[in-house]
Amino acid sequence: MSLIDWNRQCEPELTSESDWMNRRSFIRCAGLFGTAILLGGCFPEVKELEEIDFDLERAQSAGLPGPDQLTPLRKVTAYNNFYEFGTGKEDPASFAHSLVTEPWTVSVEGHCENPGVLDLDQLLEAQTVEERIYRMRCVEGWSMVIPWQGVSLGKVLERFKPLPQAAFVAFETLFDPEMMVGQRYPHLPWPYLEGLRMDEAMHPLTLLATGLYGKDLPNQNGAPLRLVVPWKYGFKGIKSIVAIRFVEKMPPATWANYVPSEYGFFANVNPEVSHPRWSQRMERRLGEIKRRRTLPFNGYGEEVSSLYTGMDLKKWF
């Protein structure tokens, strides 16, 4: 699992976007550190060399779906689904400035030995902040490649010593219509809720993100703390988390409860399970003209498909 080897402590001098972009072509970088992180095993090994020599810029300008390339910061911060600030894609960027993220406390509750209310520093103390470059696939058929900073969710959860009956972890977003203008309207039943099965939460790919592109998380991307589960659709990545609960039964998840026919609790990226409004076979990577094929588990199948052996993923979509 080269992804884990590749993670390094976050270095402040690597943080500006131009530095990010200047690290030669991103593929070279990934190639150096083991392409499997980014490509997630989606391309056969033999292709790696070709990809390093691939002319990314030309491929992009010709609109050909090239290999993965970082989505520019301006797109990552300007095109968001965060209904707490409105349903339009640009609403979060316009209205999220009113969110105050300091101080921020997270309540850890439920079946664990050390519950408590912690401020952000306490929650993250003794954790290594890592860089992770993940594809993000939205259920609406678009995708990005985002360099996150964050801590492994599993390592954070271990500190609270979950009890054996904790089979799921539930998460909750802040509810504060004063700061989150979208919550003044019933776009969704507030607060936003999400959940993971324990093994998904403990999986080394699952990230509790605190930043992107070397900066603290912008408010519209879910400051100060959000979930990133790269093999699931983006809506599983709950933002601005204020509560983490260890629970026995499958917890309610906002979209899965709101429109159960369209969204499931597991929400694994699956090109075989279509959504009424979006075919999931293809996706548009922001910045590209044509669409590319969507990969099962968003290309992270090698790492995560074993979590779902024996499950009918068409039923448990």
Add this chain to the structure above:
Amino acid sequence: MDMEKKYPHYTRGWTSKSGSSLKERVQRWGWVVVQSPGVVLGFLWWKDRLGANPVEALHHGLGRWTLYFLLATLLVSPLVRWTRWGFLMPARRTLGLGAFQYGVLHFGLWASLDFDWEWAEIMREILERRYIGWGVAALLGMVPLAWTSPSRAVKLMGGKRWRTLHQLVYFSAGAGSIHFFLKTFPKEGWGASAPYLMVFFFLLSLRAFRIRPKPLRPRA
């Protein structure tokens, strides 16, 4: 039909000094109106000013203007009846062809960039997704109308049959509104599509209550 020949008393003085008739001028200006949103969209695309997802923005823009011009087409004859501005009548064809043009571009962009003209996939989408089905139905409804838009077609078909055929524009406008409604309702609720649905039903009711348009008569 040639307004100047049919209503010489009403259209006196319509021909400009340069020799172009009012009809020609209305159509020319109508054409400018029809093309300008496309030019603006093209400019924004070229300058990368269409936001983080320019393909989607362009696609939505083309779709919106299809609907706007369809509704504008339906608005022309009631407007002429109220205002007696008969000179606007030739704009109807220009607007209708404009709607068809944007509809074709809207569909073409989707079929090419999203599906690379893979017809099997395109057909699957059309049949699987109701909102796409309505959109395609609206576009297909416009095909015979665009085909029979030249004045020669009116002569060949005869005015009565031509008018009957062109009632189909109400189907296209309705199907286009439903297409827009089905796409936007789950996320934006009624807010996004209600104005267009209301305009459509208003124009449809005008048509329903006045079976035969009042012939144009000179002002007394």
